[in-house]
Amino acid sequence: MANSNLPERPSLEHLKKLAKTRLQQLRVSDPDAQLATALLHVAREQGYPSWRALKARVDAQPKAKKIVNPVMRFLATANIERSIAFYRDVLGFEVKQHQSGYEATLGPARIEIGKEAFAPGDLNLKNPQPPGSTIMFLQSHDVVATHAAIRARGASPSEIQKVNWIKMRMFEVRDPDGNVVWFGQSYHQGQDSPSRRDAQPHGIRRALPELPFDNVAAAVDYYRDILGFRINYQQDDLGVMDRDAITVLLIARTEQHKGIGSFGTYVSDVDALYAELLARNAHILGEPVSYPWGLRNFCLLDLEGNRITFSQTFE
Structure with a gap:
């Protein structure tokens, strides 16, 4: 927005605190003032017509593509x-020259680069590795954004895969x-921290919906091609489908598993997802609707009538 007063990397939490402070000020002259009014004041002070527009701007800011695990390689x-x-x-590494070669750094990750049979003198390695024999692993805060950035810079990274046995993408x-x-x-990052596990005495982590189908193969194709899921695993009577942080099981309709299924999930941008699925010709039951209790959502039916609700919270 042309007249925005936001800093380069605005904090939504800071803006919420400003709104609470503004609410206290408003209630001096109007004891019945509501938080929504204070949020609107803050939004307009920052150059936005509504809190929703301000929040959308903050949510849209690029996330830092940080490497989070320290590593050192020669x-x-x-x-x-x-x-x-x-x-x-x-x-995207920063490279500096020093006495024994070059050091490339990206966050806490460090790589020493040297010519051919390279081994720094202080390590006294008898059998340094030849070029092309090294395997390195770097953990990222956002593997999708990292993948996109590397591809945009001209490299050819492999497709992102979900490696179940180490629970990583x-x-x-x-x-x-x-x-x-x-x-x-x-792929549980941010959802299953130790503090959250400790706060949940029964260890319940997340739902795993099962939806019944007469034709599982057709359902797998539909969830992949229309709803944007990725095939994690497939056999005649089962499809395990992933999209972002959720997994859905597509199962064969039997006497034990019959009827029509449904589930709901929270999303970060319900309007963007609505536009995407509408363009893919999904069977959507209406435009996103905002409700007074702080949810904005829309529903769709899959090819056999199972119902999915996508919801986004708002203030």
């Missing part, structure tokens, strides 16, 4: 200049020497 290369260009310009990219760099993110 990387031999046949061509230092080529490797420096790749790690700096494609993977991962992709790999190879540097000019053939060394493999893995980027990964826990």
Whole structure:
């Protein structure tokens, strides 16, 4: 917005605190003043016509693509200049020269780059690894954004895969020497922290919906092609479908599993998802509707009538 007064990286929590302070001020002259009025005041002070517009602007800001686990690797290369260009310009590392070679850093991740049979003197390695034999793993806050950034810079990363046995979403990219760099993110990240587990004595983490179908194969195709899910696993009577943080089981309709199923899920931008699924010709039952209790949602029916509700909270 042209007249926005927001800082470069605004904080929604800070804006909410401003609104609470403004509410206290408003209630000096109007004891019946509501939080919605204070939120509107804050939004207009920041140059936005409504709190919803302000929140949308804050939510849309680019997330920092941070590497979150510290790592140190010694990387031999046949061509230092080529490797420096790749790690700096494609993977986004900062590269500095020092006495024994070059150091590439990205957050807490550090890589020492040297010529061919490279081993820093203080390590006294007898058998340094040749170029192309190194495998590195870097954990990312946002593996999807990291993947998109690396692809946009001209590399050819593999598709993001969900690796169930280590509970991570991962992709790999190879540097000019053939060394493999893995980027990964826990697909429970932010949902299952120790503090949250401790606060839930029965350990309930998240729902796993099961929807019955007469034709599971057709359902798998529909959820992939129309609803944007990815196939995690498929067999004749089962489809395990993933999208973002949720997993849905598509099961064969039997005497034990019959009728019509339904489930609901929260999303970060219900209007954007509505537009996406509408463009894919999903069977949507109406436009998103906002309710007084703080939910905005829409519903759709899949190819056999199972109902899905997508909801977004708002204040």
